[in-house]
Structure formats: C-alpha cells, structure tokens
Amino acid sequence: MNSAFSMRLMGERKTERVAERMPEGLRKTKIANPAPPPPQKSIIQKHYCKWRTKIYHGKALSGGELGCFASHFLLWEKCVQLNEPIIVLEDDIEILPNFFDALENIAKNRFEYVRLMQLNTGDVCQIDENFGVIKHWACGTQGYYLTPKGAQKFLRYAKSWVEPVDGHMDSYWKHHIPNVVYFPHPIRENSHALESMIADREAIESALIFKISRRVSKGCERLVKYFYDCFILKGHFSSKMR
Secondary structure, eight states, X not given: OOOEEEEEEESSTTHHHHHHHSOTTSEEOOOOOOOOOSOHHHXXXXXXXXXXXXXXXXXXXXXXXXXXXXXXXXXXXXXXXXXXXXXXEETTEEEOTTHHHHHHHHHHSOOSEEESOOSXXXXXXXSSSSEEEEOSOOOXXXXXXXXXXXXXXXXXXXXXXXXXXXHHHHOHHHHXXXXXXXXXXXXXXXXXXXXXXXXXXXXXXXXXXXXXXXXXXXXXXXXXXXXXXXXXXXXXXXXXXX
C-alpha cells in the first residue's frame, strides 16, 4: 500500500500508543505533534472579523472556537506542506477496536476527506457498508482523514472565519468536499468533551438584530444547499449510493 499517513494529534497522550499499533501495510511518516505554530492571535486577526461573523452566525465566536479553528487551519497548511494524507485526532477521543482496520480501508479509497465519527445522526446516503455521505450538520471535529487536495479546498474557503470550524467543514456545498463518514465509527468522544463544547458555545449571547440576520443568512444557505444536493451531490454519487 502506497498511502502515506502522518499522525497529527492535538495532545500527546495517545501518540506513542497509536504509533506502535499502526498497520505494517501503511508507510508511516514521523508521528508527532505539530511544530510550535506562529502565535494564534496573528492568524485569528488575519482571518476573523467579529462583525461579519455576528451578521452571518448570529454572534461572535468564543475564544475556544477561535483557538480550535486556528489549530485545524494550521494542520491543513501542514498537510499541504507535507503533500501527504494526515489523520487528525482530538485528544479527548477514545480509539475503538476497528480503528486500524478503518485506516487501511480508508487508504484504499480516493476520498479527499473522511470523518471518523459524527455526533448528530441524520440524513446519510450510504455508499457501501463502510462509507456514507452526510447531508446534515455532523457536529465536532473529533477525528478525520484528510488529503492535501482536501486541505487545499478547506484553506481556499477559509479566508474569512464566520462560523465554528466544524460548521465550515460540514458546509460541503461551499468548498465542494463531500462530507464522507466511516461506519462503524472507529473512534468516539467522551461525554465530558461534549459537555465542554456545548458550554463554550452557549457562553456568548446574541443580540436580536444578529439573530434576525442569521436567520436570513441561513435561509439563503439552505436554498443553495438544496440545489447543490439535487444537481451536484446527487450526480456525483448517484452510481455509488445505495
């Protein structure tokens, strides 16, 4: 197998354990945490506009959401720099028994981006027993496989941060990266991490005027998504979906 994997973990606790168990069939690159990035503040200042975000998203992003977006943004840049696929895992997930078999299966396919789990269940178009296309907000960035081509698309449409990073990644009708998910999920998130994410997002209040602007923005977006699903996504996967 010629697929190159580079583990980039947001935390160090699982790095050695995952490295030791990587399948022999996968060519392993250096397994480590990302090199110390440039100050996140400068990246945030470059890409984040609070007022534009309030108009689109209804409220400003929290400090945690901005830090999370910056971390993933840097990993996408690293993926392009390495010119090889990467696996991104957040530190608070649990690795399930089928994790390494899933990596081998994913490596055999040509998807640019594959989620390793989803929190929200909804409309999933099944491609085969292991892969499906998500057509709803999956919630979170717990773990995913990403190719350089996919990373370039995420970066191209992330010049302006107006929503949390998982919202950006789930918006396939914007960046044209199908939101593919693997079954059965090879990872899961612990309940404490989910509670922390919800608390962080509920911490910022939204003014009435921005609630209205958000409804208008989301209404227009739903219309765009509807036509994308009907004429582009369906055409792309029609021969594969069950």
